[in-house]
Amino acid sequence: MSGTIHDLGYQRYTGARRPTSARWRVIVRHQLTTAWRTWWRFKSAFGLAVIISFIAGGLLYLASDKLIRSLGSGSIAVTFADGVIPMAMTWYHRAAFLATLTITASVVAGDLQSGAFTLYFARSVRPRDYVLGKLGGLAILTAILTFAGPLLLAGLRLGLCESTEELVATLPVLGKVAILGAIATIVYTVVPLGFSALVTDRRYALAVWAAYYLVLGSMALLAGLVANHGLAALDLPSALERITLALFDVQFVRGKHADIPLATAIASLSIHVVVALGILGWRVRSVRTGGVGGSG
Template structure:
């Protein structure tokens, strides 16, 4: 009879080969993950790949903008001039840009916060800053395309009614500042909207908070604009993101001149840049904090 010292110990466990194989393909890495997140977020902004209900609002906004662009193109074809220039187009439809960002930004970030899926994102080779910048880039791109598409179609429709290439080139010279002004709107509004949305888990509350940030600053502009000081009147637009961007447009593109910013155009530009940088920095800090929780 074997003694305890000479007995063969029972195996602690058995490894079974059930057919799994190691991945031998190319590991695409962090850049591919960021690009995929950006593309997925851009599709989400327009409801692509989602239910029909998710497509209603963004495409309704696009449809409204397209109708406005078509009407302006028809007026230009009939009368030879438009009531709005290309550069005035985004400022006239600024409320639609605000509503678009207010609804889409919570879809991009508040949903992830509410459902608690961020640890799954960060388990991959995706940095916290990558997530925030991809979402911001997607929202800014969506807001830009929402108006740039109809504006481009309006330019194309007008270009086909012109007589020679010189006229088309002059028309393009008016069209290009409109696209640049659109980009400024998209960058500023998306930065503010995404920062606010990143602080609120409920999408409806986040949308209301975004609208509130823009609208609650408007009375400040009104008060400053009626003060007896001319300098205060010219600086009043700095108090609200909407009028701030409008001041940049008046400075760079002479879109309307309604704000009366005087010689403070460069200041409007610097404050706009500072606003974007501050919002993005706070957004990155926000996601560093979320990751640590």
């Protein structure tokens, strides 16, 4: 028996190839592209962040207006202006939560359901490339909400300073916003991504994340008020808020706020992130070793 291979004009690609170690960047780019595609995914949260920026920016402008300053003692108005940014941070975090609902909390489960892992692992994509790519892409999206927006406000705050002394005194706000933005970006990227790896159906992954964030979070906050303030650190917004207050040295005077120890808040967020990363790594590795494919 003899065989023949006919030359049909196909030639193996011989040009430059992206090194394996850099393929996670392709996943990052893909994540960004798909997230931007429809109104229901990233754009809704982005729109909310833009609205927040305008409102907070307006408040900042008003607080620094001469007329407003002259109404009360100057120091009170300046304090209000300084308080706008930490207040706006909590709003930006809500926009980030909205993005987790429409994108992050269903990413891995969605890939599992659609059989996308087959496409990834049929190529020379390693589990770590997948994890890095997803984390990178989603972190950029989250950072637009939790990092870029507040940084813009901080810039505006600096721009509205009337004297060099005030500018120098206000300069640290940039660093504080950057630190807080980075922490919020990590939390709002990694934790919901962990939830998306926990449940294999994307709709249920999303619901479990929402229940954890809303129901368990508010229970933890309430339990913190009743029993142990440390418990409230399980509520992600409360833990983030505690770090915000510590960084900006301000206090909220209205609403339910548990007096979470700063170390507990940091520990809670760290544990959340580590556990989520563990779940994510476990799921991707198990998919890689246990076979890939869609559910249907």
